[in-house]
Amino acid sequence: MKKSLIAFAVLGAFASVASAQSSVVLYGVIDASTSHMSNQTATGGKKFSLDASNLSSSRWGLKGTEDLGNGLKANFNLESSLNVDTGTAGSLFDRNASVGLSGDFGTFNLGRQTNLAYDTLIQVDPLNVAHVGTNPNVAIGALNNNGLFGTHGTSVGASSPTRQNNSVKYAFPSVLGGINFGAMYGFGEKAGDASASSYAGASAGFSQNGLTAVFSYGQLKDASNSSxxxxYTGGAKFVVNSDFTVKVTYAENELNTTGRTLSVLGAGVDYAVAPQTTLTAAYYANRRSGDVKGKADQYVAVAKYALSKRTTFYGSFSYAKAGTTAAKDQELGLFIGAGNKTATRTTVGLLHSF
Known part of the structure; x- marks a missing residue:
């Protein structure tokens, strides 16, 4: 009996050590809302819908770390999109599937990961990446539009270039009290041409005393390596005080074969009117040049009320105005229906995270 008790005690001790050295977390965001949009048909028709992901992308995932000793850790992240309105999801772990190491040398991850443009803009986006499907910094700045950018990078045929397959991402440790650097490469995996369908990028940032400034550059090749x-993405965020934050961003991408240049200038503020209530106002100027000229502007206001640390009730109003009713302008407006020059969207929703 004594030997059995000793054995159980030893096993229990080992289990405690293992638990302390490694962890796996199940997490997620569930965001559902009702929306009303005007001018969604050529005759000005309205649209009523129940949507997912208007304040934040609905998702679920697994992430974990293991302490390997001497400051070295192994980590992984598996994350899948979630359509709350229908209960469906994308392909398994379509948002992230990576494994890596971290330590004094920085963090090194391999797999399917977001590109550096997205990593840059989410830190300073005027809307805090709300309305992700029609947010110009995401759709245009971070390349989350398959129709415009889907022929370039490692994810051709699978998804937009916002997420790159077959990628290696490295984040250098912060130096000099707040300066950081990053680099990323995505393998095109084409036999005989290592550059075709590839992605390569670098980033830099600074964060100290309430000021955050970030910048990144990336280039993506098409499958024939002819385009x-x-x-280019960058921005800054300044926390004026605990209640007021100002954000400014600029993103631009250029296609060398046609000369097409798309750009987004964004500006916005967050204002905490009460401990539980935050108001956000944002403006985006979306432009096209080089091949044809196009323009559209977006104005968005969001109000958030925190019911708890994990649950938020919110409402928003958006107004988009294109330069003309032509497709080159409408696609920059992002939620304007064909044949229209303007559109509005009113949304009320609930977000819960776990």
Whole structure:
């Protein structure tokens, strides 16, 4: 009996050590809302819908770390999109599937991951990446539009270039009290041509005393290696005080074969009117040049009320105005129906995270 008790005690001790050295977390965001949009048909028809992901992308995932000793850790992240309105999801772990190591040298991850343009803009986006499907910094700045950018990078035929397959991402440790650097490469995996369908990028940032400034550059090749898409993104966030934050961003991408240049200038503020209530106002100027001229503007206001640390009730109003009713302008408006020059959207929703 004594030997059995000793054995159980030893096993229990080992289990405690293992638990302390590694962890796996199940997490997610569930965001559902009702929306009303005007001018969704050529005759000005309205649209009523129940949507997912208007304040934040609905998703679920698994992430974990293991302490390997001497400051070295192994980590993984598997994340899948979730359509709350229908109960469906994308392909398994379509948002992220990566494994890597971290330590004094920085963080090193391999797999399917977001590109550096997205990593840059989410830190300073005026809307905090709300309305992700029609947010110009995501759709245009971070390349989340398959129709415009889907022929370049490692994810051709699978998804938009916002997420790159077959990628290696490295984040250098912060130096000099707040300066950081990053680099990423995505393998095109084409036999005989290592550059075709590839992605390559670098980023830099600074964060200290309430100021955050970030910048990134990336280039994506098409499958024949005859076309290059270059992406420039940057922005800054300044926390004026605990209640007021100002954000400014600029993103631009250039397609060398046609000369097409798409750009987004964004600006916005967050204002905490009460401990539980935050108001956000944002403006985006979306422009096209080089091949044809096009323009559209978006104005968005969001109000959030925190019911708890994990649950938020919210409402928003958006107004988009294109330069003309032509497709080159409408696609920059992002939620304007064909044949219209303007559109509005009113949304009320609930978000819960776990």
């Amino acid at each position: 290059t898409l270059r992406v």
